Amino acid sequence: MKTSDKILQTIKRKGAVTAKQLSEEFGITTMGARQHLQSLEDDGILAFHDVKVKVGRPTRHWSLTQQGNSLFSDRHGVLTIQVIDAVESLFGKEGLAQVTAEREQHTFKQYQTALSGCNNLYSKLEKLTQLREEEGYMAELQAHDDHYILIENHCPICKAATRCPSLCQSELNVFQKLLVGECHVSRTEHIIAGERRCTYTLTPVL
Structure with missing residues (x-):
């Protein structure tokens, strides 16, 4: 390079x-x-x-x-927006919401399977970070005294998420469902809101 x-x-x-x-x-x-x-x-x-x-x-x-x-990849951004527009045109906002929900469920099951072999919270967070890195999010995990921070320096679906903000909410939902009962998950920085990166604060449940 x-x-x-x-x-x-x-x-x-x-x-x-x-x-x-x-x-x-x-x-x-x-x-x-x-x-x-x-x-x-x-x-x-x-x-x-x-x-x-x-x-x-x-x-x-x-x-x-x-x-x-813009030099960093936004996976099939134009095509994805065209598909989103077509779904909304044919099936309305409710149809688009159903497609987003289906994607959320598919992602959740995929991650859940990948994390099934992890035996503690930290190993789960490490695996989740690895999955997000492989998907192009330029992800990293930081450990602090009483919480963790998952950092995503890039969003490979940024154009689609700008057009359809529920995709961002869907990703937060997946994290929260994956880690329910183990830690509280909140998004503290957001690329779509104009910030440099997305960050998630992960606070273990005591």
Whole structure:
């Protein structure tokens, strides 16, 4: 993978980064990192903002533009929207709701089977994170003192979910049903609401 592609992957997963952070991660000079960042900015893929520090010059942080985010796959986005439009046209909003419910049930059963061999909450969350990563959500799990956070840095169904928000609610429903009695699940960041990523706070039931 080219360095520029690695940089984009890193920013997609971690959010805004500095040239120094990239130089340390990839073993290149800070100047080299800046050259890659500048080139990506020239292409309209990255933008920067300066953060004031107590001493010295402001620190420059680079993040993806809308064009940069569009480089990451949205699985069959246009086709999916066309299908959603067709279903709603033929069967109305109720028919679309039934299709969403059927997808939710199918996803729930698929995940439930995959998690059936896990013998504790943490192993279930690890497996769920792995499933979401394999589906293109760029997922990661963070463990904190009294809760976990499931982070999804990308949404491969973003266009469809924007057109049909019940798809997002459906995914939250699946997580809640999978982990009922073991932890409370709430969505705390949401890509569709304009945030950089989706995050779910998972609080074990005491």
